[in-house]
Amino acid sequence: MAKIKPFKAVRPTRDKVALVSSKSYETYPESELNAKLAFNPFTFLHVVNPGYKYHIQDVTGEKRFKLVHNRYLEFKEANVFTQDKTPSLYVYQKISSGKSFSGIIAATSTEDYHNNVIKIHERTLRKRELLFENYLKNTGFNAEPVLLTYPDNDQVETIIKKYQKERAEYEFTTSDKDLHLLWLIDTPSDIESLTEAFQNIETLYIADGHHRTTSSCILAKNLANENPNHTGEEDYNFFMSYLLPESQLSIYEFNRFIKDLNGLTPDEFLIELDTYFRIEKRGQELYKPKEKHHFSMYLKGDFYALYLRKSAYEFTDDLSKLDAEILFQTVLKPILGIEDIRNDSKIIYSQDKSDSLELKTKVDNGQFVVSFGMMPTSIQEIKTIVDKGLVMPPKTTYIEPKLRSALTIYEIL
Structure with missing residues (x-):
């Protein structure tokens, strides 16, 4: 019942991925952020901190979002980013402090969110929803996947392990000693098998990224109303997610x-x-x-x-x-x-x-x-509360893995 879709990811070239990908912008202390901006011309932090190029500190709102879009285009024009030619799914593995996480990066459906196939466990703030919606509309891309979890599934696990036996497209270690690996799934039969496997999964649960999910759904609804030829299959009807089996959540x-x-x-x-x-x-x-x-x-x-x-x-x-x-x-x-x-x-x-x-x-x-x-809180407590239509208090859970930005980018527009 859950719908996933392959997409043509915009990605860093293999030789630059370790320099480009970053943690979430808000997690960096100011001193570390400034050091990365000063000494790494390839970091994605230049895209999300676009005023740095002109030493502008106070640009906000739509002006900042449009500058983010411009910096993104510059990265593409300089071939720091390239786009896959074939719609693909992606196996992503992160190994952190001895804990391994392996899941699928895919486009997931805003309709599934509205139909309660994708379920929330915490409330979102309307102000932040609208802010992120405006960000997505002006930048046109999503660079950090929402973390979704699902009951462990043998069919999905078999395909993940199949690709992990091959050479990874990306394999690099970051300064926090985390190992990151990425494989492309572009074989039609494997994409079909994964798509069918998720169609048999009744519910996906948002583990991290409630505001990003809700803002994607608001944008999809607004763009659908503006599009007289709306079909439901446009890119804006989907958002990028990392789907991880629930047994691997920390x-x-x-x-x-x-x-x-x-x-x-x-x-x-x-x-x-x-x-x-x-x-x-x-x-x-x-x-x-x-x-x-x-x-x-x-x-x-x-x-x-x-x-x-x-x-x-x-x-x-x-x-x-x-x-x-x-x-x-x-x-x-x-x-x-x-x-x-x-x-x-x-x-x-x-x-x-x-x-x-x-x-x-x-x-x-x-x-x-x-x-x-x-x-x-246990995963079973979370699922029980969510399935009964209840919402947990804020800051009840801190869930890992935390995902990097710009390993794969989903273009909405």
């Missing part, structure tokens, strides 16, 4: 950091918490939850273990069983007065992947008053 939790106790003293705050939790003081012993409905907390120089009192909290649906939702309903909203967890400046989120002491250090240095940690 899911991490986000920590919560709070700037004040809503007028309470630490002792008063602990008394309020006692309504919903059995509390154990762990002192300087780092505590990380090992079970659902258990939470770690760092307050005034000490770690605490919080165990939910199930007699004090009612599970009404699958969303109410989610640890991020429990923390919101028992602590953030009623005690700390945080009603809008998406926009309230009192709460900050940080993914818990490598720095186990982050809960402590950000409180000890005075940035925050209290911090909370929890167990990662």
Whole structure:
């Protein structure tokens, strides 16, 4: 039931791919970004930071998007990018910190999104949807795939492994020690086999890229209304995705950091918490939850273990069983007065992947008053919530792999 389509990717030439491809623009610290722009003329960051060429810092909106389009055309004119002559699917493998991810890059259908074949697990912001839609309309391309996941499928896996036995079109290692490999699938029989395999998959789940998906769908609808000869097969009716089996996803939790106790003293705050939790003081012993409905907390120089009192909290649906939702309903909203967890400046989120002491250090240095940690959400929890039409709180999951920009580019217009 899921529709995928091969496309003619615009790609860096083999000799320049390691120099061209980049992480997402927003992930670079300013110093690293400036260094890459200054010393690497081939980085895709020149395309998405088009004002650098003229030392212009404040160009925004449509003017910036049109400059992005111009820098993109310059990369094509200089043969940094070339376009495949045959519509293809692409096997992409990333190996990071000993973890291997192997999936398919393809064009996926905006209609599938509207028909709930492609399902979301978090809400998007209308302002960002419209911003990205305007970006796509003015630049005409999509350089970073949406991460979609699907139940493991033997037919898809067999074809992926078949191509991984051959020499890769791309094979390079980046400065963060990640290995990247890409293979082209342009054999009609293999494309047909993969297309059929996904037609038998009932649901695709968005793991990362909700705003990019929604903005692509808004653009498709607008362009369809403007096109009297619309057929549904135009390029704008699809968006580029990386389809990865769910067993290969890595899911991490986000920590919560709070700037004040809503007028309470630490002792008063602990008394309020006692309504919903059995509390154990762990002192300087780092505590990380090992079970659902258990939470770690760092307050005034000490770690605490919080165990939910199930007699004090009612599970009404699958969303109410989610640890991020429990923390919101028992602590953030009623005690700390945080009603809008998406926009309230009192709460900050940080993914818990490598720095186990982050809960402590950000409180000890005075940035925050209290911090909370929890167990990662499982893929089954995500699917259950999504399938029942529920939406998780923001920053519930940090999902890998994170994908690079400009390995393959999908031209929408």
